[in-house]
Amino acid sequence: MALPFNSLTNVGLRSSPERASIARAGGSVGRAQLLSIAKQKDRGRMRLSNFKSLMALLFAFALVAAACSGDDAASDDGTEEETTTTEAVEESDDAMEEEDDAMEEEDDAMEEEDGAMADLSGTTVTISGPENSERDIAAIQGALDVYAAANDMTITYSGSRSFSDDIGVQAEAGTASDLAIFPQPGKVADFARDGFLVQVPDATVSAANANWSPDWTGFGSVDGDVFAVPSKADLKSLVWYQPARFEANGYEVPETWDDFKALADVMIEDGNTPLCVGIESGGATGWAFTDWMEDLMLRFHGVDVYDQWVNHDIPFNDPRVVEVMQEILDLWNTEGMVFASGGSIATTPFAENAEPLVDGTCMMHRQANFFAGNFPEGTPANDGSEGAVNAFYFPTVDGTKPLLVAGTLVSSFRDAPEVWAVMEYMTSAEYANERQAIQAADAAGTSGFLSAVNGWDAGNLNDLEASFLDIFAGAESSRFDASDLMPAAVGSGSFWTEGTAAVNGDKTAQEAADAIEASWPSN
């Protein structure tokens, strides 16, 4: 391609002063209409030479085009080869056909898949989601690029802080991305019932079922039909701390909620700040508070009440709910209890609490496993070294060990083979491996990514991450994040805003709970 490229450049350079002269001539005519005919003839001659150079340019252009299309022809050959192999498969299918009808169906499915794979080249799939830290975006895009490169397609991921608002607007406007990564099953159900989402085809569903336990795949089914498949799992019942610092101060990891509060009091007496808390998160401000609520609801009142609470079988301003909210507010409002790098809890993004935790400004931080993604690069995890971070299980109240989990589900706004292919990839162990590898390398430590997909490569995990998987495995009962299951008007609406108002002291726990109850949609 180099030769015509250069020749084109030369031709182009030669032509540019002449082009300018044309512009000048035209402009002068525009200014004065009294030019003599003789002058016009001069200009005519000049333009004739111009016409010649124009033709030369066109010719050069055509040459370049021809040279480049040569490349295309080469790739065409490749496509033909592929076609031949497909035919070969078909032939062998034919042979099998005689043997067994059941087999034939399976082969047809395979054939379709092959056809779909062949079709992927040149296609584009867009994905949007809420994960927006640089590290997350790089890892997601990186993992997707692997698949895209293998299939000669383009996949783009865009993460946004305001995803949960944007996707509603985009869905209404018909401009949603092909795939959307929802952190809220409640929202998936809303969108599915409203007819925005496309039902996941059986082939993709069975691929997801093969990879994930029924608990997880169940989150994506709405009224018996599957609209989303899981792609990532998060463990929320964790408290981050630094073992070395605990040891130095003689603190023990608390087993129960009372121990936890007693430990916090001891820390305050020692002149340490026990907790880092921050609930600011742009349009989603307040969600970190709802996580505390959910963890304590599970611990104070058990999974049954939790389920009733989620399903609105008990009102949101039930005394038991208000009690839990009050418990948290009392804890946070204790003098000297909380450090918030934004000055107040309501103005501190949770991610900004990573640094104070590492430098010892505060001792503990309750946050999900993905909090690890915010630690400064190279922070060691659970290796006994100075400055290493670790996480302990959020203490129980009565000895039962419920687990609060969350995750992301992938759902589709477009029905196309390439979309389903990418969805299937995102729910697979390969995707988890790729993402974990990239993200762990980027973080030079704990990646912040976690998955519950079967058969992903444990070699990519460090000790801390492996311990998370142990917690997953050892959980007595696990429940999905309640706010993510509630209707959007509550779960990503009033629960967040009223919770923030209560945290900021603008409302009492009772007032906030009343307001949330009032906002629960009637249908």
Added chain:
Amino acid sequence: MSVLETIGRFVVTLLLAGVFGLVVRTFAQRFVGVQDSSLAQSVREVRSRVGLGGTEALAERDATLDLDYGTRNLVADGIGIVATVFGFFYLLGGRTSSFLNSPESSKFASTLWAVILAVTVSAVLFVGTNILFNQASKNYTLFKTLIGAVIGFVTFGLLDGNRLIQWVQGRETVADGLHGLVNNGSFTLLIFSVLIGAVIFAFYGYSYGTPRDEPRRYATIAAAVGGTMGALWGLFYAERIPVDTAITIIWTPLLGAILVGALGFALSKLNQPVRLAVGAAAGAGIGAILGGFLFRSVTPRMEVPKFLIATALLAAVGVGINYIRGKNLITGAISGALIGWIIGAFVLTGVGGPRSEAIGACLVAGALAGARFGAGELPTQTQRTNIENRSRGPIFLAPAMFFLSVGLVIPLIRTFYLSFTDTVRREGVRGRFTEFVGLENYDRIFSNPSSFDIGDWTNFENGTIPSLFTSAPFALGLTMVLVAAGMAFLAGRRSGASASGSSLLVPGLGIFALLAALFQFRLIRSSGSESAQGDIVDAVSTPLWRYAYLLLFLAAGLGLLYAAFTNMAFAGKSGGAATAAKPFSFDLAGGHGGVFAFGLFLAITAFFASFRGTIFNSLWWVFTVTIVSTVLGLGIAALADRASLENVAKSIIFMPLAISFVGAAIIWRFMFIARPDGRPQTGVLNYLWLKVGDFAMSDWNWLGALALLGVVAGFLMISYAGYTRANSGMVGGGIAMALPILWLAWRLFDGRLGGVGATAGDRTLFFFSTDLPYNQLWLMLILIWIQTGFAMVIFSAAIKAVPSEFIEAARVDGATDSNIFWRIIVPQIIPTIGVVTTTLIVTVLKVFDIVRVMTNGNFESQVIANEMFVQAFSNREVGLGSALAIVLFISVVPVVFVNVRRLQHEG
């Protein structure tokens, strides 16, 4: 990417774009008929060499060209330049899968590309329509053909775009066939397009100069259309726009354009009675094709009585209208019948009829439309000129009307409708259904405590008093109002004049002061109850202050009421003529009027702060931002007028207007940000706040307080000087400045100003966006920062437009600067003040971005516009969101109405 490579890409891109622009310009030159373009010259030369002849026709043709020479050249240049820029960003933008693709530039470029595309399309439409109507008098055939083509293009395009018609059933197969043709990637397509261009060139050259009616001219046009279609096809294929979409976008409308264009062409050549027959027949044909393409879901089920009645009825209406207008009755009947038929066949009846009925329905509609097209004689030259002349106004207004209807009227009607509905789900069905719920959404807005929260005023049982009566702004404001009222009383006794409206204002103030006194009494009685507000806003936390305020409010209330009572009694007895005899007159004209207004502003701000809720918040925004921006803008414009460095100062103040609301909010976030004491303060304002606090806590704070007291004394001296000179402006201004500074001095002396705390790491921070109740003022500050520049620029222009004769005459008569401002400039620019105020009110009511970025409605700072967004899109309560939008709209309407009325009045 290396720098060299970047530059290389840039240069190559520029050159390619230049080539593209050159080609386009040459075409454009020919199209607009420039004499002696290089192409024309060369073509002429080539033709004469190969002996094709036809050069004589050139002269004839050039004589009939409609645009003058210079204009045509300019147009050609313009198109060429646009094409160059267009091509540049097209290639730069990585929209072609070429070696020029650079990811860094693509976002930037695609934005510019879209802008240029939009501007170009608009310009081309506008210029093109004008040129098209120019042809009405000059070349009727061309005019009629093009009009037909446009009508066909738009009609078919709209129908297809709305999925009402479909291309032939197996259009994917057709598309696949074409796919195969151009299946070798975009560069083959480039060749394809270039070859097509070359073909057009060749045809053009072949037919150039041939007489108008020779078939090969039309063959040329057909070839050009075909070539363009091919090129567009190539373009869309290169863009990888789905084949379906490409077909919808290009082929169907083009089919319509060709069919109807041909009809127009035929009609322009024929005369009655053939004209009518051909029109009807061809229209029927086109209708039949449309009917054949009609989507199955919209094929009408013909119900004979309904559509016959509708047709007959509207035909009669058409006849009636044309009878009144004095026009041809038959054309009226045809138009009416056409509309009636369409209503009868497609609106009144059900869908799902057989294909034959669809074809039949469309056939008749098409025949009627064609007959309407073909009715009447060929227009005479005069009539054709009339068509051209009459078209100018509508063409000029068309874009405005289009955007008005598309952007305002239609959405408004729809929103209005949606505000009475709720989206519900139905058991077992996916999708959302709108259900009419009447006024429920409005009821939800107005009964929701988060819209109106007056809890602070109704919460008596706890023994608290409304926070208004303990807040510093209120105390300060009321004090200023009372001082100013006293001065107005003094001034009134001197001048005997009475400010209009004082008969209501004075007793109202008196009652309010008494109420305040009552609450102060209650506060003293329930001593020990904590004030709901923070230290910064709580002025009356000490008993001394409480008693002082009790006495002040009591005295002021009684005094004002007494004054008002006697005033009214006199007015009642002696009637309007005896105003001079009033013993208690209030003259607010003068500087103490400013104090009065400022005090009132502070008190009302405090009043707003005692409420919560979306609607109150919006009202508060309107009140504060409008007043402050207007006053600041006017003040700056007046003070900067003819001052040195006026332009520099005004430019700086104007600059924030160029920043988007979101950008401004982000900037101010960094100003407002707070970090825990002991960590580096990254927020500018909190840094200063802590520094002030350090000073207040230091041993030298009395020095600062003393300095401030000196300033207070200075202002009081100004006041006194004003008193001796009977200049109420100086009196009022002095007091207005002295009072707040006195308060600051007291806080400083008391060690309570700024960020103070017991220990160094425990100083109080200022949480601008989260500390109730004045957090919203800091959000409003952002909008004021932006809008002051706007007000200033408008006022500045208005002030400069005040005739200097007036000002000079006033100066000769001995008027002071403030006299000139208040008595000459302000009355002259009253209309401008009205415009600025109303514009600001509308802007402020719509404020959304700032709240969204700063607090997202948290911390009791929700406003209607953000609530609307949250409800409609986050919670997807479209009905409720629409109702909020309508509330917003209705609150804007009176303002706009007043504005329009005044404009009419002035006109």
